[in-house]
Structure formats: structure tokens, C-alpha cells
Amino acid sequence: MARSINQNAYSSALPNFRNLGILFRILVAVNVFAAAAALVKAGDARMLWEELLEISAVVQPLLIASLLALVVLNDILRRLPYAFGLAAVFALEMTLTAVLYGAGKSFHAAEFAALPRYWVLVALATAVLLFYFHLRGRALSPALSEARLQALQARIRPHFLFNSINAVLSLIRQDPRRAEAALEDMADLFRVFMADNRELAPLAREVELCRQYLELEQLRLGERLKVEWHVEKMPSDALIPPLVLQPLLENAVYHGIEPRVEPGVVSINIYRARDQVHAVLRNPYQQQGGHHAGNKMALANIRERLQLHFDAEASLTAKVGAQEYQVHIVIPYVKEARA
Secondary structure: OOOOOOOOOOOOOOOOOOOHHHHHHHHHHHHHHHHHHHHHHHOOHHHHHHHHHHHHHHHHHHHHHHHHHHHHOHHHHHHOOHHHHHHHHHHHHHHHHHHHHHHHHHHOOOOOOOHHHHHHHHHHHHHHHHHHHHHHHHHHHHHHHHHHHHHHHHHOOHHHHHHHHHHHHHHOOOOHHHHHHHHHHHHHHHHHHHOOOOOOEEHHHHHHHHHHHHHHHHHHHHHHEEEEEEOOOOOOOOEEOOOOHHHHHHHHHHHHHOOOOOOEEEEEEEEEEOOEEEEEEEEEOOOOOOHHHHHHHHHHHHHHHHHHHHHHHOEEEEEEOOOEEEEEEEEEOOOOOOO
């Protein structure tokens, strides 16, 4: 199975410096530090803008150089043991500070403070940011285990298990081969449900799991459940968190097909657009009562897992139409070699 690129799953791991959410947090935090320093140094509102410009002239070049260096060296840093990775980040920041300090004194006539003072400030800002990401990792890491337990509770619904068994029993005499295939599909499904699904898995495997699930549901729903697959443009080698699409299809059947008497269509459209993978799922919709709470819990669960793996680079949106419910997932296109 592919190695996870989850930057938040482990408390002792450097963040993924190529993730847009991580870079955005660093950018915002450093500029907040700079604004706070300018406010303290200015003393009054009239001098604030001048102090902010003066501090930005020093901070912004170092910030840009640091982000570029962290992006380039991300794979090397994340392969190091955590303590060595921290030391490498500090060494990188100290080196960049010294280089830019020397360049600044050569090209600018303005007076600069002593280099050790800049080292102390940069080390302090670096320590605060790394400590923040460490705490964030510790805070979010248990959420993967919790999300897995929630997924198991949502996935192994008694009605799905018993209905599937009854559907298989009805086939044993009429069509033994189909009943055997259905039992194999059930075994595959529950094997995945019970596995430790913390790591990313190929999209093709998730689609195969979804096909097995829908085939089991069609045993009992018959012509009431119609499925449309649009996967001609699907990147099969893309990596996604396991059990992301299947729970959405389970919701589509549970909320969109089961309450209906007439046939309904569940549509799955998966395609790649530039460096993103899109999955659009549609099912019939009608106003109901108690089903919606479970639907929202499942969506919140999947959003959390997407955030844990991809941070701000992934999204999940749900849209309710007059007679249709649509879920649209967007994740970055990541292959095994890149992960």
C-alpha cells in the first residue's frame, strides 16, 4: 500500500511544506509577527506604517527564500528523524538569515542590527511555528482513529449486513455462482471496513470496492437501483483516502433510493482536471426527516479525513437541488511515486 502523505496524522513529524495550507499558515503567521513587532516599535499610529515597511524589507525576502527552500527540500526533511529534521530546519533558517544579512549590508546603506539579534528573532519565530505544527499534529492525530471508528460504526449497519445476507440466501438455490460471488464481495467489503485505513490507496481500488458494494445493493433493490459510471477519464493511479467514495454511495442508496418506489439513478463521475481529481456523485432527492442527520455526520467525517490528508488542497461540497442531491470532491492528483 502506498505510503501516506498525511501531514497531520503523526504527532512527531514535520509538516508537509509543499501543502498549500501549511505554506499559507506560515505566511500568515510570519506577517502577523512582523505587524506585531511594528506596532510595538512604532508606539503610535503615525509611525506604524513606516515601521511596518522597514520590518517588511527585512522579513519578506527571508520569508520568500525560506518557503522556496522548504518546498525544494521537503522530501529530504521529511525523511529525516524528527529531531534531525528540526535541527535541519533551524540550520537552514540560520544560514538563510546570514546570507541575506550579508547581502543586505552590501546593497543597502541603511544601518542593520548585529547578526546575532536577527538569529535570535528568526530562531524564536521558527520555534513558535514548529511548536504550533507539533501541537496541531498531536491534536489532529487522534481524529484519524476516531474517524475510523465512526466510519466502522456508520459502515457496518445492521440493516445492510442482514439485508445482504438475506439477498444471498435467496440466491443460493436459484443461482449458486452469483451467491458465491456476492459472498466474496461481502468478504472484501468487510475486510476493508475492518482494516487500518490511515494510508492512501489507489483510486482504482476504491472504485472496485464501490462496484462491489453497489452490486450487493442491487441484489435486494433490483431494478429500483440503477447505476451510471463515468470513469473514462479517471486517473486510476491517483491516491485517495480509503472509504471516501463508498460511504457517499451508501448514503446515496440509503437516502435517495430506498425511500422511493420508482427506480432511481445513482451517477458516479470521476475525472482528472489538470493536477486535481474530481469525483461527482448524484442521487435522487426528496425531503425526509430522520435520515439527514446521519448524512451530515458522514459528510463531516469525510471532510475531516480529507483535511487530515490534504489540508486546504482538498474540498467537499454538497448541493441540494429540487430532485437531486450532489456531492463534489476535489483532491490533488497524487501518485504513488510522488507520495
